Each structure stands twice: as C-alpha cells, then as structure tokens.
Amino acid sequence: MTPDSVAAAARPVSLTPRVLLLAMLLAVLLLYHATFWTMLEIWSRSQTFAHGFLIVPISIWLAWRQRARLAVLPPQASLTGLLLLAGCGLAWLLANAANVQVVEQYAATAMLPACVWAILGWPAVRLLAFPLAYLFLAVPFGEVFIEPLIDFTASFTVAALQLTGIPVFRDGSNFYLPSGSWSVVEACSGLRYLIASLALGALFAHLNCHSRGRRLAVMAAALVVPIIANGVRAYLIVMLGHLSNMRLAVGIDHLVYGWLFFGLVALVLFWCATRWRERPLAAATATPTVASRPAASIRVLLASLAIAALWPGLAWLHRDEAAAAMPAAPLALAAPPGWQKLEAPPAWRAPVAGHPLQWLASYRQETGKVNLQLSWFARQAPDAELLTHQAQPYGETWSLLQHQKRTIKVGGRGLTVREAMLGHGGERMLVWRFYRQGGVTTANPVLVKLLLARGKLLGTRQDGADLIVSTAYDELAPPPRPQLQAFLQAALPMIEQRLQELPHER
Missing domain, CATH: 3.40.1000 (Protein Transport Mog1p; Chain A)
Known part of the structure; x- marks a missing residue:
C-alpha cells in the first residue's frame, strides 16, 4: 500500500475530529471577538504592529502545508488540553477585569493551540507547533521596550559622534551638536524594525533550517542586528544633517532614509542567513491510523465549548456599567502639619x-x-x-x-x-x-x-x-x-x- 492510499483511507476517519476542531476555533473567535477586534484595530492604526495582518494568513498557510501528515494522526482527546484551555480562560478573565489588554489578547490567542491539544492531542500540537506559536507574534506587544531602545539608540549615537570627533552634549534622549539639536523619540526607537525582523527571522529559520542550533543562531541575529542597525541608522542621519548644515534628514526624508537603510540591512542579514540553509528533510512515511470514536470527539468539543464560554459569561456578570461615575463630594485636603x-x-x-x-x-x-x-x-x-x-x-x-x-x-x-x-x-x-x-x-x-x-x-x-x-x-x-x-x-x-x-x- 502506498502512502497516498494510506492517507486516502485514513481521511474519512480523521475528518470528523478536524471539522470539530474548526468549529471549536470558530467558537473561540466568536466568544472572544471583542478581544480579537482590539488586536485588529491596533494593526490598522499602528505601523509598528501592522505585520499582524500577515501573521495570521502565514500561520494558516503553514498549518495547511501539514494537512497530509495531520490527516494520518489518530485523534487523542486530551484532559491536559482542557486544563490549559481553562487556565487561558482564567487568565483572560483576570486581565479583562484588570483592564490589561495585552494579557487578554495573549490569553485569547493561547486558547487556539489549547483547543488543538484538547481535541486532536499532543501529536497534532507538536506537528503544528510553529504555526500555532507564530500566531503569538500577531499580538501587539513591545511598547514596554520603547524606553530601553530609545536609551540604547541615544547612547550609541552619542558614542559614535564622539568617536567621530564631533562635540555633543546629551540631555536624556536629547543631544546637541554645534549644527543643531536632535531627539530620539518613540518613532526612532527601532521597535518596528525589531518586530519586523523577528517575524521575518522566525519564518526564515522555520522554512530553511532544521537543526535547533541554526534556528537559534538566525533568531539571535534577527534580534541583535536590527538593534545595532537602528543605532547606526540614527548616527548616519545625524551625520547627514550635521554635514549638510541641517538641510538634509530633518524632515520626511528622515523616515525615508530610515526605511531604506532598514531594507538594506534586512536584505544583507537574510542573504547571509541563506548560507546556513539546510536541505529539506525527507517527508515522513504515513502510517495507518486507528479508528477514532466520534462520540469521544464530540464530548471533548462540548467540554471545550463549555469551558470557553464560561469566562465571557463571568465577565458579563461582573461588567462595569458605571465605571466612570464620580461622587459629587469634592476632593479636598488640608495643609499637612508644618507646611x-x-x-x-x-x-x-x-x-x-x-x-x-x-x-x-x-x-x-x-x-x-x-x-x-x-x-x-x-x-x-x-x-x-x-x-x-x-x-x-x-x-x-x-x-x-x-x-x-x-x-x-x-x-x-x-x-x-x-x-x-x-x-x-x-x-x-x-x-x-x-x-x-x-x-x-x-x-x-x-x-x-x-x-x-x-x-x-x-x-x-x-x-x-x-x-x-x-x-x-x-x-x-x-x-x-x-x-x-x-x-x-x-x-x-x-x-x-x-x-x-x-x-x-x-
């Protein structure tokens, strides 16, 4: 019997659990639509997180590439997956009550692999590990790194200017040259370069490398290179403005030069990474599956639905209808003793x-x-x-x-x-x-x-x-x-x- 005939014979057996999984994933999207909608809103208004529009279809495509291997895996309903789904729901509820949007988004996203684990079992999660993990890059997170990145960029630029022999005085994220003053603001932190490089690096490492060492090396380069490159970019822009007596790189061309430089750095980075490419692994031979029990899969689906629906229900019961209500009493304080x-x-x-x-x-x-x-x-x-x-x-x-x-x-x-x-x-x-x-x-x-x-x-x-x-x-x-x-x-x-x-x- 050939592998294709084995996959064809197994398809009727594995179709029902996969359809149930798709139904469960759709249910999660509907139950937590408000959370996922906040992610989409951030993608649409922020250039830093606009990559989220690409992450989701890429993850779906990567999972689709594994459909033949997924078809021959015997469904293994998992209690661990149900417990993970419950834990994600509890985290979502706490984040919803505390108004921590990013934790809400991570918890809702984590429910998707938890559903795969609960309905299809750990072998399916291991097979789809990268597509499921790649979804987390769609969560708009990273603003916490803006201040450290601004500080690094300012320190790198000032040090490079001093090595060049240009006198400079730094005051926080502002620095002053004889030709004019500069400031490293949020848009200059390099966060958007870092996130874009991380998303591209992870995808490149998954598709072109198979050994763990090479994948980690590509990921490390995708993290370190954009941070250093952003410092070089800021230094070059300041030098361009200084040498042109503040006629160049002080307006919209500032951003144009930055993106051109980042594109060049990304091109060089991934051109170098192609030297580490490995030959594709031979496709594993499919093996026959054991018959699954549709009744067991349906019971797991119903349990998953009940667990997923519990937390939005609790949030609705504890909703705050008068969150902005303020008492009429004024807030007044007497002067402290001695003041x-x-x-x-x-x-x-x-x-x-x-x-x-x-x-x-x-x-x-x-x-x-x-x-x-x-x-x-x-x-x-x-x-x-x-x-x-x-x-x-x-x-x-x-x-x-x-x-x-x-x-x-x-x-x-x-x-x-x-x-x-x-x-x-x-x-x-x-x-x-x-x-x-x-x-x-x-x-x-x-x-x-x-x-x-x-x-x-x-x-x-x-x-x-x-x-x-x-x-x-x-x-x-x-x-x-x-x-x-x-x-x-x-x-x-x-x-x-x-x-x-x-x-x-x-």
Whole structure:
C-alpha cells in the first residue's frame, strides 16, 4: 500500500475530529471577538504592529502545508488540553477585569493551540507547533521596550559622534551638536524594525533550517542586528544633517532614509542567513491510523465549548456599567502639619486617563516647595484608570532623564515609590509616584492590576488613587529627596485617611 492510499483511507476517519476542531476555533473567535477586534484595530492604526495582518494568513498557510501528515494522526482527546484551555480562560478573565489588554489578547490567542491539544492531542500540537506559536507574534506587544531602545539608540549615537570627533552634549534622549539639536523619540526607537525582523527571522529559520542550533543562531541575529542597525541608522542621519548644515534628514526624508537603510540591512542579514540553509528533510512515511470514536470527539468539543464560554459569561456578570461615575463630594485636603498651602497651583502636572477627581496644590516649608497631584477614580475602565499608556507621560515640555524604584521610610514603614528625574533645559524636576488601590498603597503596577481584578470579581473596593509629589531643582544641585520625604512624612497619613473616607461602590 502506498502512502497516498494510506492517507486516502485514513481521511474519512480523521475528518470528523478536524471539522470539530474548526468549529471549536470558530467558537473561540466568536466568544472572544471583542478581544480579537482590539488586536485588529491596533494593526490598522499602528505601523509598528501592522505585520499582524500577515501573521495570521502565514500561520494558516503553514498549518495547511501539514494537512497530509495531520490527516494520518489518530485523534487523542486530551484532559491536559482542557486544563490549559481553562487556565487561558482564567487568565483572560483576570486581565479583562484588570483592564490589561495585552494579557487578554495573549490569553485569547493561547486558547487556539489549547483547543488543538484538547481535541486532536499532543501529536497534532507538536506537528503544528510553529504555526500555532507564530500566531503569538500577531499580538501587539513591545511598547514596554520603547524606553530601553530609545536609551540604547541615544547612547550609541552619542558614542559614535564622539568617536567621530564631533562635540555633543546629551540631555536624556536629547543631544546637541554645534549644527543643531536632535531627539530620539518613540518613532526612532527601532521597535518596528525589531518586530519586523523577528517575524521575518522566525519564518526564515522555520522554512530553511532544521537543526535547533541554526534556528537559534538566525533568531539571535534577527534580534541583535536590527538593534545595532537602528543605532547606526540614527548616527548616519545625524551625520547627514550635521554635514549638510541641517538641510538634509530633518524632515520626511528622515523616515525615508530610515526605511531604506532598514531594507538594506534586512536584505544583507537574510542573504547571509541563506548560507546556513539546510536541505529539506525527507517527508515522513504515513502510517495507518486507528479508528477514532466520534462520540469521544464530540464530548471533548462540548467540554471545550463549555469551558470557553464560561469566562465571557463571568465577565458579563461582573461588567462595569458605571465605571466612570464620580461622587459629587469634592476632593479636598488640608495643609499637612508644618507646611503652608500656596495659592498658585502647580505649573506642571502629569497627564491622566479619563476624568478623575483631582487635587492639585503646592506647599511650602523652610526647606522649599513641593507639588502634590492626587487623582482618584471611584471605578476604573480602559479609558479611565490608574495605569494606562501615555504617548507623553510627562507632558510636552519635560523629558525623562532617569527613572528607578526607591524605598523610603515614612511613618516608621517602608514606602516604595517610582522615582523619575525630568529635564527641561537647565531645569530639573524630581518626581515620586505611587498608587493606592483598594486600600493598599503600592508602587507595583502588577499588584495594582491584581487588586483591581479582585475588587471587580469579588465585589470589594475598586477605587484607586494616583499620588504624585514633585519638586523642581537646579541641574547643578543634588536631587532634593529629603524634601519630598519630609512632605510625605507629614502628608501621607492624612491623604490615606481622606481616601479611605471617600464614598466608593462595590
């Protein structure tokens, strides 16, 4: 009997489980359509993540290439797959309650391979491992790397300029040359180059390499080369502007040169990678399958449907219909002991999402002036919450120079704050930021989200506050940390008491 005749004989046996799998995958797409729709919206509006439109059809094509081998695999319904599907659903529910969109998207995407595992079994997952894993590249993730990439690009450019003999002064992500000033912004971070290179590198390694070592080498090159190339690109653009007396590479041609350079780097990278190509492996000979039991596959499908439908149902029961509701009571604070409230409000404030109750005030003591920005949310929604991505988290004027976490002593206890040093010309500003979510004071964003999810799912407190204290100082002076610590020592107990007194819904 030939392999083709074996596959043909096996097709009627394996057709039913595969059809059931397709039905289950469609059900997941429908049940979690809102989550998948947010992914599509991001692909359509962001050039960084527009590759998502290609990832999905490529994954489908890669899976289709394995159809003959998949047809002869005996379906093996798996309890492990059902447990994985339940775990993904729980993760989706927690992320939905905590408004963590990227975790929602990863959890919903992970349900697709979990369905394959539950209905067809581990052999099918192993056969389709790459197409299923490649789907995760469609999730729009990576903004967390923007700041490190900006810092690397700025450091690389400044170092290269200094090696060239050009005098340069760096101030955070801004640097100044005799011919003009430059700034490394989000679009110059190289994130879109990195993501595009990773997607292309993974596909190239899968199609052209078979040994694990060569695949890892191609992937490592696809990660490292675009980061270094983006630094070279930024240096060349600055040099072009400097040598042309700021006539070239300062407008739209800046972006054109960048994409041309990236295209050249990608071409060279994958041309070099072709030297590592390996001959295709011989196709494995198909073997007869054992008869499957349609009733077992249907039972697994029904169990998978029940598990997948459970979590959107729970989310619907705990939906927030009045997420933006705010109490009528004003948010007012008395001056802390030993501090005098000034009439003029702070000149600087951090942008926040939505329209929370706010208290903006400046206080003075003998040691100097401290600004307080307190934002309180009775409830939180994706467009009105404590933690959300801001294109300009410190406003249009100030740029971030340095940030870290710092633990200070306040009232005999340790308080962790997120410290940021901002710059604007010769001015500096020291900013401490932390949160109070559901009655817990913390600077840990993950804990804030977990507390929010707990409040929504268990019906406990959901209110949250964003606390920011700041003070300006001269760039030649040391950061006035004792000044902020003295203010929190006097003000934090009364702030926490006032937040506890504010009306909150459950």
